[in-house]
Amino acid sequence: MEIKPRDRILQAASELFYRQGIKATGVDAIAALAGSNKMSLYKHFPSKDDLVIAFLRKRDADFRAWFVAQIDGRAEHPQDKLLAVFDVIGEWLAIPEFRGCAFINAAAEFPLEGNPVHQVSAEFYDQFRVYIGTLAGECGIASPENLALQLSLLVEGAIVSEQMKRHSGAAEQAKQAASVLIQNSLNASNTTY
Incomplete structure (x- = not known):
């Protein structure tokens, strides 16, 4: 075809x-x-800007579908899915073609918040946090948005760290930190009931 x-x-x-x-x-x-x-x-x-926006929107749709399928294929329980996020990210960071996150890179090239390229990049991470927050909420965590932001920051940091220095082990370190954050959030949620 x-x-x-x-x-x-x-x-x-x-x-x-x-x-x-x-x-x-x-x-x-x-x-x-x-x-x-x-x-x-x-x-x-x-315009080139229209092409850039189309590139980012397609990348968003493709990555999101791939990412969620990877997570769903690895774990059933929401808590396990939260940790699987870091396994999937780690595998993505390890591919030879990895050049960082297209959305972080685009936001760096177009740093003004009002720029449409920057806005589309920010929307990607907003949606990523919603996905993580949904999983956190399904775990019974009292403040899923807080945990989602914390875990998202770990993911973003691991991505940038790996972009700066290949084979840094950032995803594994981020997963260890995530495990502590998830457990602390679960413990705090269990004591409030």
Whole structure:
């Protein structure tokens, strides 16, 4: 089955944006890798910003589906799923193609909070925290949003640490810290009832 021109362009942009950075990647390079031209690129994406947003939205949908499937395939109980988050992240950090988190990278390249690229990146982590908070709530934790923020910070820190120094063991260290936070949250929730 032939890939549609729009999808080829988005695929090429995704590869280059992740590997080289958004600002370092020109539309000529994207069009060339997609086997297209700038006219076709702009027909499907009126601006580079539109292409960047499409890249991030697709990355969000793809990553979220993959991530949740990985977690669900490893654990049934919400507490075990919370810890499995760090196993899945650890495996992702270990792949040779790892270049950091596309959303953290994009937010760093577009640091102003009002920028649409920054906003889409922030939305990704907002949704990630909601997912973690839902699991924490299913464990009976009294303040699931607090634990979700704490665990999310551990994940984000592990990602950046691994990006800065490969094979750092950051995901395993984050998992150990997460285990303590989860247990403390469970203990605190059990004493309030």
